Amino acid sequence: MIKENIAFSQSSKASPLGRFGRAVKKLMGFVWMIIAPVIIFFLISGAINNIGHGTKDINKPIPWIIIISIFTPIAGGLMIFGWYAIKGEYEKKI
Amino acid sequence: MAEVSTKGIGKVIFSSSLGTLIEWYDFYIFGMLAKTISAQFFPEGNDTAALLSTLAIFAAGFLVRPFGALFFGRLGDMIGRKYTFLLTLVLMGGSTFLIGLVPGYKSIGIAAPLLVLFLRLVQGLALGGEYGGAATYVAEHAPAGRRGYFTAWIQTTATLGLFVALGVIMLVKNNMTDASFNAEWGGWRYPFWISILLVGVSIYIRLRMNESPVFAKLKAEKKISSNPLKESFGKKENFKMVLLALFGAVMGQGVIWYTGQFYAQSFLENTVRIEFVQNREILLWAIGLATPFFLVFGALSDKIGRKWIMLTGMLLGVIFYRPIFGELLRSADVSEISTEKNPVKLSLRISLNNNDSVITSTTQHYSTKGLYYFTEKNDTIFSDQNKVSKQSKIKILDKRLENPLKIKFIFLIWIMIIFVTMVYGPVAAFLVELFPTKIRYTSMSLPYHIGNGVFGGLVPFIATLLSATFTIDPLVGLWYPIGVAALCFVIGALYLSNKAPSISPEGGGDLEDD
Structure with a gap:
């Protein structure tokens, strides 16, 4: 509660431009959270559409399995990043 | 201290x-x-x-x-x-x-x-x-x-x-x-x-x-630290930095790095069809001439901060990749064959395929654009005289650029490696300064290798995927590095600061003050 009050008093002291910047950072958090599952959706649909339809690497299952397995935690990380942005973890520029 | x-x-x-x-x-x-x-x-x-x-x-x-x-x-x-x-x-x-x-x-x-x-x-x-x-x-x-x-x-x-x-x-x-x-x-x-x-x-x-x-x-x-993995990725204060390093800097750096040095090379070889040795020669010159700029941008980042140098490199890639790769493709386009010099037949080989004769001819052509190239043609004369002989399509084997065009190519690749030096020169200092000493090695290594190995390493795979899906545009593969670099640019511009670490009041300049 005290923390929230401090944060509120700090944000109320900030210039309009500063407040706008903070709002944009928080709002963009939703975008990062949405992008993450969209990436995984495109990877899975890319795998379904391409596996077995030719002889290139994109037509083999192994690369897709590796890529989707490594990208799933990365997309999870992007969602957490978005969540942190919404929660104001990046309000102070790093 | x-x-x-x-x-x-x-x-x-x-x-x-x-x-x-x-x-x-x-x-x-x-x-x-x-x-x-x-x-x-x-x-x-x-x-x-x-x-x-x-x-x-x-x-x-x-x-x-x-x-x-x-x-x-x-x-x-x-x-x-x-x-x-x-x-x-x-x-x-x-x-x-x-x-x-x-x-x-x-x-x-x-x-x-x-x-x-x-x-x-x-x-x-x-x-x-x-x-x-x-x-x-x-x-x-x-x-x-x-x-x-x-x-x-x-x-x-x-x-x-x-x-x-x-x-x-x-x-x-x-x-x-x-x-x-x-x-x-x-x-x-x-x-x-x-x-x-x-x-x-x-x-x-x-x-x-x-x-x-x-x-x-x-x-x-x-x-x-007794458990650097837990401290790096289990504590929010540090984990949020790992995420920011990855999505706000290293992911874009990885694709710019890979596109400028590796995708450019395979594009020249497989799409533009520059001959093997000359292709490597072009890259060697461009790399040799651009390498000192890693030091220039590293040193500059000590003066004006790391953020905008890295982000400018990404932005330049986003803006100029398609024009540069398009120019490489157009400059070596051989649809206009020169009328000044006649093509030279280099070899003629006849082989037998069952009872049919296959004539393979290799020809050297000159283009008005300042290059010459080699073509191969296979004609089949059937033993059955009722069949009409079959002429194959002319296949372009290799192109070799003459000096003025070669210099132009070196210059264009050099520009792309300059983008690499902008994003890559300051990134090590940027990463080490984000994390405390006791977990620095762990915390900076993971985002770096995901950015370069995964995001950068995926450039050829996604390029092939895009080219197979959208067959009309020969530059369609570039949308992947452009998209990733643009996303990283927005995240970096919003969430990173440009304060010069040496004057940071938060003590970011002292690596031992953790």
Whole structure:
């Protein structure tokens, strides 16, 4: 509660431009959270559409399995990043 | 505060950079000799060998590199930087040398690709651990106000490793016939064997170096982390920095780095169809002329901050990739054949296919655009006289650029490598300054290898995917690096600060003040 009050008093002291910047950072958090599952959706649909339809690497299952397995935690990380942005973890520029 | 002065920094940089350069050299030669290695160890028509080949390509870059970053990062934060990046060097050099000793598939069957796959995975693991150690080691020796400049020397090694790998392969290839080079125990093995000499020298030099003063102080005070993985990724305060480093800087840096140096090379070879040796020559010139700019932008980042230099490099890539690659394609377009010089028939070969005769002719053409190129045509004359003879389409084999056009190509590739120097020059200093000493090796290694190995390494795969889906646009593959760099630019612009670390009131300039 005290923390929230401090944060509120700090944000109320900030210039309009500063407040706008903070709002944009928080709002963009939703975008990062949405992008993450969209990436995984495109990877899975890319795998379904391409596996077995030719002889290139994109037509083999192994690369897709590796890529989707490594990208799933990365997309999870992007969602957490978005969540942190919404929660104001990046309000102070790093 | 531990003593950090520039005394002896030259030795520190030399010992660290030489080892890292050799590690990159080792990693690159496998990729550059992929065709020959494939023929020797992963023969076509064998499903198991094909599967192992795919694993060697994808698992080494995508899975094992980040795992190596975690494994060696943890080790480096617990036992020290010096011995950890010594170990990665031994592993990398040893596995490279051993790849050069594995007999081909013809001699030992499936054991050959299995051994090569194992050694390639060890290479990926070692690479994952090397960079973070070298960058941390140099940064912890460097004074705060010049950390960008000193770590930029480490940043030159990824590009210089490519330069040395290209140079050694070309040197060997130019001194023997193709048959001698590609034979089972042929010249392609020499670059692998040379590695052991380079690694030996580098190990000798590194053994004589001391531990990083900042880490040594931490160790003396018994403040070393007992669980760097948990502290790096389990604590929100640090994990949010790892995420920011990845999505706001390294992910864009990875695609810019890969597109400028590797995608450009394969684009010139496979899409523009520049002849093998000239293609490498163009890249060597561009890399050689651009490399000093790693130091320029590293030093500049000490003066004006890291953020906008890196982000400007990304933005320039986003804006100029399509115009530059389009210009490369248009400049060597041979739809207009010169009328000034007549084509020269170089060879005419007749072979028999059943009872039909196949006439293969190779011709050299001149284009008004300042290049010449070779074409091949196969005509079939059927033994059955009732059949009309069949003329095949003319196939363009190779193009060779004359000097003015070659210079133009070098310039265009040079511009793209300048973008690389902008994003890559300051990134080591940027990463080491984000994390506290006791978990620095672990925390910076993972985002770096995900950014470069995964996001960067995916450029050719996604480019092929996009080209197969949207067949009309030959530049469609560029939308992946453009998209990733644009996303990273927005995240970096919003969430990163540009304060110069040496004057940071939060103490970001003092690596030991954690």
